[in-house]
Amino acid sequence: MDGNLLMLIYVFVLAMFVGFELITKVPPTLHTPLMSGSNAISGITIVGALISAGLEQFTISTILGLVAVIFATINVVGGYLVTDRMLKMFKKK
């Protein structure tokens, strides 16, 4: 196992801990927006998709990348918009 992979695992584990700390503080009343909002964050795969779809040569990788860009964009745009739509409704008296 090379050092780089180990470093990435390191980052992954620490980020999980940060996630646990942050999310336990989210009140139950916001659990649905939390899901849709975190969902939008998981659309970060778009970064990988963009690189695949933007390759110089057109190959099967480009096609897979294009579909991935569409999927991830739906995830990102739909996720953030719907979360905002929900959060807008939460009002105190």
Next chain:
Amino acid sequence: MDTLIKISYLVASTFFIFGIRYLASPKTARRGNLLSAIGMLIAIVVTLFDKHVLTFEWIIIGIVVGAAIGSVMAIKVPMTGMPQMVGLLNGFGGGASMLVALSEYYKIYLGTVKGTAFSTELTATIALSILIGAVTFTGSLIAFGKLQGIVTGRVVKYPGQHPLNLFLLLLVIAGGVYFSLNPDLEWLILSVAGISLVLGVLLVLPIGGADMPVAISLLNSYSGLAAASTGFVLQNEQLIVAGALVGASGIILTNIMCKGMNRSLMNVVLGGWESAGSTGPATQTIKGNVKAIEAEELAMLFDAAENIIIVPGYGMAVAQAQHAVRDLFNILESKGKNVRFAIHPVAGRMPGHMNVLLAEAQVPYDKLYAMEDINDDFPNTDIAFVIGANDVVNPAARHDKNSPIFGMPILNVDYAKTVVINKRSLNVGYAGIENELFFYPNALMFFGDAKEAVNKLVHELKNL
């Protein structure tokens, strides 16, 4: 340039973290979501400057198509359809991760990008990414289908179900390991992808409607883990951090949902209440009389009450009764009553489902109480009004060791002076057991569709 991109990814990750942090209060939550979206925008824009990104036409097409579909979905979806929407979005995230991993494979397999070669670590993470992404993709589509009513919402069981799933899982793992060592086997990775897609269908299909909060939370977690594993493929810290945050979020929600039902994750994933499967629904019959009440009489009862707690359940969502319930809340408040809502963690079809519906109807969120914050107040309550909830208020969970729901935390509505239950009929709840609460001396049944019944009650209250 590479360094600048890496730094920008770090900035984007920070935005995500602050975004989630601001979700700790409804006051700052909207700003948090905006921060998170800005983080995403930063990540996308800097990626376009990556040295491998040389053609833009496909990217533009992809983004335009995706953004159009995504925004139409987000604007059109009714609040009652939110569980399906979240389910579907999970699926797109997982699907994208799978496709990116596959695309990476072909880049090297076909030699598209010069100077790259397979390493065991790379191929192993590709296989893992494809497995998680594919299961998330088809699993979420099935969850969507179930919530939308396209696929049966019942617990689906067939002989050999669990051995088959286990066999397929082992097959995928074995295939993935063999592929990692022999990356030239194109057919093998495609088979791994294919079987993983089937596995996603088979894993979610047996899960019943009321267990959907667990399934959706779990798929949410998978979509994050899929992104993180793709991050390992691409050696991209940004994907790993963002994916891990989402993965953690899903795990926590899954855990809360399982606790809310007093069931292990395994029990939910394997499908159905243990005893409901073996003994069939509603085998026991409780003897006793049920007292029904009509809207007019109930209005007088409410008029005389001081402290009122409303307990909404999935029935309220089905009947789209949230606006009627808001009217009831408003008229009772205007009469000077103390009205609060008690929300069980697994009420509805996803975490926080009831809260979103009531927020849509403009019920102030500070009137919505989580179970542990309000459960001790029922003895001082004049009326507990249960609307479309059943198993989560069944007192058998507290004392009947033979009940399949024994040990599940419930809302103690039976401790209130009077408990009024709105239901369409005396039918059993999801767990397939009768509810002894309906036969209690302090219980009154208010029959009818939730929306119509509550509207009638509001009408009578206005006429008093």
